[in-house]
Amino acid sequence: MVGNHAVAYAVKQAKPQVLAVYPITPQTTMLEKLASYAASGELNAKLIKVESEHSAMASIYGAALAGARVFTATSSQGLLYMTEVIYWAGGQRVPIVAGIATRAVGSPWSIWDDHQDFVSKRDAIWIQMMAENVQDAYDMTLQAFKISEDKRVILPVMMGFDGFVLTHTMERLSTLDDTTVDSFIPERDFNIIDFDKPIGIGAIATQDNYIKYRYKAMQAMERSKNVIEEVSKEYSKLSGREQHGLVEFYKCDDAEYVIVAMGAWAGDARAAVDELRNKGISIGLAKLRVVRPFPKEKLMQLKDRKAIIVLDRAYSYGLGGILATEVKASLYNANLPIYSVIGGIGGKEFGKNEIMGVVEKLLSGKLESEVWVL
């Protein structure tokens, strides 16, 4: 299946009751598939065919308040357009799952892949997961529903996967059977709207109180780290596919050098690591599966390496590569060089060979602390 269809299939199996659909490339075929599942009766859900992404998020937020399991998907400009309601839903801590087909943001126009849209939502009180391949996107979507509705968490979850690179790429997919999914994600059993106990949802919080809500949100996000690991372990058992929780450390045990990356090009980095290992270079990969909460404690195991290279497909203008900045912050006590490589912006080709080129530059002492691969 192509990535969009794999995610749609996972969503169908998770049995959401309300979906909002609005098109944007390269996400569109995911929601088209879900619309066809609903039309054929394979999925029993209400589809709201909204007039914008702002309304897509608003409508599923409303449905989630009323107890429904919900889903929508978007990309790029669409994600930016729904941002106000993304923050609103995060602040109110309702369980929502959104599929994000990552894509560059304008201007100028670009429909191709990078991570700028996705990482721009990192402070919105949403859990953010990022898939490496189509299988990962399927597996993560199912885990996302479970994490989102876990009572120790109750946070919305974004499942990111690279636009076109994964959304439109066909891969062999292993799926769980429906009954296994049913037992993994049982029906949502809590509601926020109760007619016997009316409340105001999202009412004004005064100066002494607003900060307490935010403090609780921070705690929920911290608690989610264990829940994500737990759900990952449970899913690994069910599926027979190792899920690795917040971070996958690949060939890192003895590695002198480590590449840190998230998303589809972690696959290229994995291939580069294998090839460099064959050449006798001691290198590994730390694949970030989750970037909110950021796995800073886990990354501490990289503190005694010779150097780290962080790959970024997004940039904070005036500061630096976004993941690089966060990795540096996580390892601020460690004394090791952390190199920032910016590539793949707006879909610019950046694969195994480019990654190997960067590593070779590092080994020959020619890598600058921040490099844009143009």
Added chain:
Amino acid sequence: MNFLRGNAACPGCPIPKELDAILDVYGKKTVVVVPASCSTVIMGDTVLGMPSSVNVVHSPFAAAASIASGLSAAMKFRKDDANILVWAGDGSTSDIGFAAVSGAAERNEEITYVCYDNEAYMNTGIQRSSLTPYGAWTTTTPSHKHEFKKPLPFIIAMHNVPYVATASISYLADFKAKFSKAKSMKGFRYIHLLSPCPPGWKFDASLTMNIGKLAVETGMWPLYEIENGVFKLSSISKPYVDKAKRKPLEEYLKLQERFSGLSSEELANMQAYIDEMWNYIAKVNNTKLTP
């Protein structure tokens, strides 16, 4: 009482009365969706609680119609007959949230959308909206507004929705009858209230009901229904098809400082607008509006 007194509404504000009357008709099994507006404040805070006897879902400025659509979809999914009611101001309805309102109307969502129109952004301190009438002073139209009010009930009616009505809390029986009818119907129902605002319109807080009445009697605010596309003037407003029966516009304007200092040309433009509106109403009354 469905809406407790001692809330944060300004003296003379009709909002608590309007909500009280609506909830009297709609009952406990109602969720009220409130976008950013005066009502955000009136609906209380997380510590002191709220004056409403039903669930209130607060919404970002442009999102109320969409949040209501989602609430309604979830209720429908589990075959719950709860009423989903949007309570939104004129800025939210006719400006920033207009796309969402139009979308929900086009989809014929199972919601009642109420626009309480106080004819400007009052919560932020009286800035003009597209529903501010021609001739009104606001802080962003310091020498009066020179564009006419959007004909919003007609615009919504053109979406082919089952029910559109205008109402005024100064006419409680008509007001409640319209909400009762809306409640008994399915699909997207839209009720537009003229909601006089003492600080924003600059009149004495004791005059709210009178101002509401004068708006109807001078022909500024015609009361009507558009049921399945058929326009029907409400009996209270029927006499005013005849211009001679309308009170002089001046009686409405002189009580409100926002209209002070209008030139004779501006006054003539306002009168012409009202006359034209009534000519149109006379023509379409008891007929089906067609796009």
